[in-house]
Amino acid sequence: MRHWLIKSEPETFSISDLARAPKRTTSWDGVRNYQARNFLRAMRCGDLAIFYHSNADPPAAVGIVTVVREAFPDVSAWDPGSPGHDPKASPANPVWSMVDVQLMEVFPRPLALDELRGQKSLAGMELLRRGSRLSVTPVTATEFRTIHTLAHARPAAGVAPTSRPAKKSRGN
């Protein structure tokens, strides 16, 4: 079994949206990057993935999903009305793929990016690499376990608050 991390902007689709979805299942559509697509295609039923909120305040790992249907054509790619429309895609040449994922658990508390960065055992994670933008990435079993364990632990003492320092006022 392999482990993954998938990103979504909560304004677009949050883990709460997934929790409300029929069968707590959704098609993970809209991936338009070849490397990320290839990772989607490598997913197998039963694989587990960390659900991560990007462009969020704070950005955070928020839960776990499992793959319940392996890669199939992303129909939104050839829908001219879809924001992910790709003129290269058609039913005969789908180009892009999606999988179905089902919600396994919403973490008891979100694991903010700051806190992930503070973990030595996660130092090698793709997510934490500078400039990393891939929306679908593999994670090791160890990284997965670390995140799962952290999410169920009390926040470590001495962890800095996740809020940013107030901006200096201009002028004067």
Add this chain to the structure above:
DNA sequence: GCCAACGTTGGC
């Protein structure tokens, strides 16, 4: 809103 990092596009 800013901007660094990265992927894609297209002229040559």
Add this chain to the structure above:
DNA sequence: GCCAACGTTGGC
């Protein structure tokens, strides 16, 4: 095949 221009991502 090179690479500049452009678009997107996503933390801050």
